[in-house]
Amino acid sequence: MPTTEPTRGPDTELPSGLLIGGDRVTRTAAGTHEHIYPATGRPNATITLAGPAEMDLAVASGREAQREWMSFTVDRRRDLLIDLADAVRENMIALSGLNVHDYAVPTSLSVNTILLERFLRHFAGYVDKPHGHITPAAGSTDLDLIEREPYGVVGVIAPWNGALVVAASCVAPALAAGNAVVFKPSVLAPMAALRFGELCVAAGLPPGLVNVVPAHADGGDALVRHPGIRKIHFTGGGDTARRILTSAAVNLTPVVAELGGKSANLIFADADLDAAAQLAAYQGPIVQSGQSCACASRILVHESIYDAFLAKFIPVVEAATIGDPLDPTVVFGPVISARDADRIVGVIDRAVAERSGELLTGGKRLGGELIEGYYIQPTVFGNVDNTSDLARIETFGPVVSVLKFRDEAEAIRIANDSPYGLNAFVQTNDLTRAHRVARQLEAGSVWINQISDMSPQAPYGGYKQSGYGRTGGLDGLYEFLQVKSIRIAMS
Structure with a gap:
């Protein structure tokens, strides 16, 4: 079989610029990364990289977009996530093709876009459902309102072998919970994630609610250390997880880690x-x-x-x-x-x-x-x-x-x-x-x-050195919500 470059039809235009605040960013101080198609060993795209300055912009954009997102009624947020699921379905062939261009997964197995649509529809259904409860206070007639609230801006770091899987299992519940997301795919496979970010804007989500920022280690470290990032979800290897935990400790930022396996x-x-x-x-x-x-x-x-x-x-x-x-x-x-x-x-x-x-x-x-x-x-x-x-x-x-x-x-x-x-x-x-x-x-x-x-209905995550925290189901949704107690005096 000839080792030619992958065919690029109109549905497989290869995105390369960062997505921040709804805009493509094509020039940064961090430079570019030459993406290699693994099936041929030859370049097929030049990817713009995010550095610390772009992470600052992404977090600031996310903060503004998150406030707008939470000003929407729950019905509107639910419907916008359903619109995004519709957009994913309409662009399924293109997204699947970008999976192939990203890391040369065979077309016959490039079904991550189906998973993405399922997770978006599932978690859209939780936007307008109650997440808290009311409890009496011990020894008192007071009431406690136990609420679950979004963190604000969260960082989601994806591995090269599953950017759309992470978009499904992490970005979807993060948005449903009311957060903005700074999404960092691997530079080895960023293109499907970049297209997903564009679909978020096209579907009507506030620009900046999902920012997509491929980066090398310095950019990734700037994201993890950023004081505006209130929680991090990382999927990848144990060695990288240890470095992330060290950097996140600067601001005591909580981290969820889905790591490797030897199943x-x-x-x-x-x-x-x-x-x-x-x-x-x-x-x-x-x-x-x-x-x-x-x-x-x-x-x-x-x-x-x-x-x-x-x-x-x-x-x-x-x-x-x-x-x-x-x-x-x-x-x-x-x-x-x-x-x-x-x-x-x-x-x-x-x-x-x-x-x-x-x-x-x-x-x-x-x-x-x-x-x-x-x-x-x-x-x-x-x-x-x-x-x-x-x-x-x-x-x-x-x-x-x-x-x-x-x-x-x-x-x-x-x-x-x-x-x-x-x-x-x-x-x-x-x-x-x-x-x-x-x-x-x-x-x-x-x-x-x-x-x-x-x-999307079931939690997924590891024991031991395979990590902690969960994606999927209520457990996965709750990873992106923090608990608040509000006590009301009744006498």
Whole structure:
């Protein structure tokens, strides 16, 4: 398949300027970033960067827009969010195309815009619902009004592999709660987020209510340290989270963190092996080329079905269609950068050298017509030692480990023997076991016989080093509301 630049039709014009106060900003002291399309290794856009001065403008613009937003009736705010959901639906093809241009996720999997519309519609429904309550004061006839109020201007920091997912899970409830948002997507994948910001203005939201500001580390640090930012939601890696927490401590700014994972997928002897093999392949090395915090990179298989499972699983992995992400038949694309490709191959090579497991398939960069892109074969190791780096450190690439377990207790012990706890997966046809095991797994979400599928109705977030706080559901809405008590004397 030719490694040409992605086709740019009228629906895939690539936005590049910051969005502050409803206006595009194309020149800043912070300069620009040359965006590389991972499928070809060649530039496809030049992205304007935000520095401290632009963060000041974004926060000031957000503060003004937030006051206007809260002056609207709840009916008007609800309807404007529904209008924004309509705009997302009308521009779904363009937004999906920008996902592909951003990080070369295959078109066949670029469905984040559907998630965005769902979250917007769901949280629009909460705008006009009560969030507080009234309680009597102990030892008194007074009343306490317990209210939930917006923070004001919040910062939302998204990773390169899911800007529209974060727009759905964080920006939507932040707006519904009454906040303005300074949205910082990764410079590696900013274009879908920039277009989303433009849709916010076009849908009638006050200009500046959603400002979109791609930035390097200095700009991001200026956002986190800004005294006008009242809360931060960060999605990304643990090392970056530690730096954000240090910077946020300057103003004691509260931070919500959704971090990485090394999720276990437990496959019991009574599972449907054909379905389990398909799910393990998709949720493991295939979807987003394993570049997902939800990746089930540790596959735990009961010893009685280990060989039978591999006999079904390996062919599914090897059958994945690899190639140009714009080809609708392709399901497996490149990793995000040359640096990450080298890093992931290094993980594979070290695992082979250290005999962490048996390399069953994959393990190399792809050449031929794909040589200029950052393609790595879907890679599976068998009989992996759960104490090895291969099983404990998040690879964030198309590499999975298959491990054996003897019984339910050992499966749970191995699954929980990890510093992470974002997701866990269980494949079984025994409903009692499903309930029993799910309650013992140290993970924020447990998925039974299905892939990770975020829903606006349900909370999502991690245990342990996978972070804290939640997105989705009432828990996700309450992350963007602060509590106030108002006591009224009645005598």
